[in-house]
Amino acid sequence: MGILPTSDKFPLLVVLNPHSGRKQSLETWENTVKPALNNAKKPFRLIESNTQGYVISYFVDNIKPIITDLAQSLSIVTTSGAADGETIVYPTSAKLQIIVLGGDGTVHEIVNGILKGVEGTGFVTDVFRPEVELSVIPTGTGNAISTSLGVTSVQDAVDRFIAGKTVPLRLMSVTSQNSQLYTVVVNSYGLHCATVYDSEEFRHLGNDRFRQAAMKNVENLKQYEGKLSFFGPAQRYNRTSTSLVETVPAVSNIAQADNKNTAAATLTLPGPFTYLLISKQASLEPGFTPTPFAKTSDDWMDVLAVQNVGQAEIMQMFGSTATGTHVNLEHVEYIKAKVIELETPTQGRLCIDGEFLTIEAGPEGKIRFEVTSDPNIQIFHIFA
Template sequence: MGILPTSNKFPVLVVLNPHSGRKQGLEIWENTVKPALNAANKPFRLIESNSQGHVISYFVNNIKPILTDLAQSLSTTSGTTTDEETIVYPTTAKLQIIVLGGDGTVHEIVNGILKGVEGTSFVTDSFRPEVEFSVIPTGTGNAISTSLGVMNAQDAVDRFNAGKTVPLRLMSVTSQNSQLYTVVVNSYGLHCATVYDSEEFRHLGNDRFRQAAMKNVENLRQYEGKLSFYGPIQRYNRASSSLLYDSKEINTTESAATLTLPGPFTYLVITKQASLEPGFTPTPFAKTSDDWMDVLAVQNVGQAEIIQMFGSTATGTHVNQDHVEYIKAKAIELEAPTQGRLCIDGEFMTFGAGPEGKVRFEVTSDPNIQIFHIFA
């Protein structure tokens, strides 16, 4: 059985984070999104985030009954008499979620859903929901929306009503003690330090990242580490201005790396999004819907090179600079000689030193994980 639409009786889930970005989420909900849902006669269930971690906890605790209700709303009956009738659930169905918040809110929903169904039979070959996101850009960076070219809240609503979606592919991040999934960016070095320090400038909105970046460029550090790529890669070639495919068929679980960057790293991002905020496009070849991770790596450079790179990211021409490495990959491992910090979709993870502490990044092929789509 193919993908079925959401039942007319089943509500769209609306996740509102009133604290994200410039705190305009509630106003946009009341003036733009809610009227559009009412006009389309779409029932909704409003879930308002009241504290950090509330959204992920909500989905961990509630995704099972939500999926059960969704399946039942789309179920049919078989048999010739009432006594013989049995419930037939659809193989697949759509769960629609409108997000008024930033990329971090999407991250919490994704991880809440997957953690909530982990170890259960709720997502299997016999019933695999398709979770569809409509992201209303009310966060600070709005990387997902910006990468898809969504201009504003009304544009996002129009795309939701049009009904066209593309896959929102996840990256798995696995360390010695944990595994989680990311939808936007994993970073090490200057980018991670910038996001970490931007909290003290949150009142500035998007400008908080520029302020924190200036602070970290002024006190530029190098971050020890080794980045290893496994399996096929595409590496940007400045002479041909194109990505060249390395077709080495090396299994992603084998120990032999296709390529190793020795570091130290000044700047390192591993992402699925082309833009991380308006006017900042560090990975211009990235696609939300493909099975590659895009890596921008700058190793052991000074302030002049970093400033030069930042100055060209709006147009994507920074990939032609000698000190910039641009690679598309399937599986990556990061190892550092000392304990380090990663930025994971705006949150932070500490990883250990040496081989025992290495972190693996991968675009998983598990169909029970890759169930997310986004209106585009």
């Protein structure tokens, strides 16, 4: 059996984070989204996030019964070929639809909660593989996913959900010696990470909290030691041709591509880094497009790296990010890659979709980023 929509017997899930952004999610739900679903006669189950971490815990604990209920709701009772009468035929795949009223951090929690909840089980296999379709209603602070997809308003997001067109939402795996997480928006080190970390004290300012925190960190500009290595195929932006140029890995690298400990790097950026981010989204908020060639649905990660510069160069970069022309600046490196490793000589901090991960010093603390090709991980789509 092929892909089937969420059954009438099984409601779509609505995840509401009332604390995201300027706390307008509940009002948006009551005034716009809920009436639209009622008019379209789409049954739903509301999941409201009451505390930080609630969403990820909810899906860790409940995704297996949710998938079971969905599969059963799509099963077919038939007498064809049954020796003793009726038999039940279960689907090989199905679509689980989730509407998200929250920010990109809520999407991050849903994705990681679902994958952690099915890890090591038979709930997502070649025999039965659900597709998770996410409709992100932009009620967060930055709304990077929605902005990158060109969603202009809450109503636009609702209309796209009703229309039903989706594209893949490719995940980045972030692996250290002790953990593995998946990100959907951005991983950052240096100034960007420090900005997100410090923005919490300015949360009451909405989107302006990032600008305020950025200025604070530019005034006290630091350089962050580290080495970034790229493995396998990569594309590097060439300012002369104004295009991405393929960087072919060495033969020894291709032969050893499956051995991350011995493979030769295709490219290396030695640092120190003033600003470094690895993203799957073109924009992180309206008017801020740091990785203009990034695509939600492809298998590349886009890297923006600025090494060892001063305040004037950083401000020049910020001034050009609205139009994406910062990629032509001499001190900006722009690279598309599929496998990346970050190593720091001292303990550092990594921002992953707004959360924070400690980077331990030296080779033992190395962080690996990858767009995995595992079909049992890449099960997510987004309405576009």
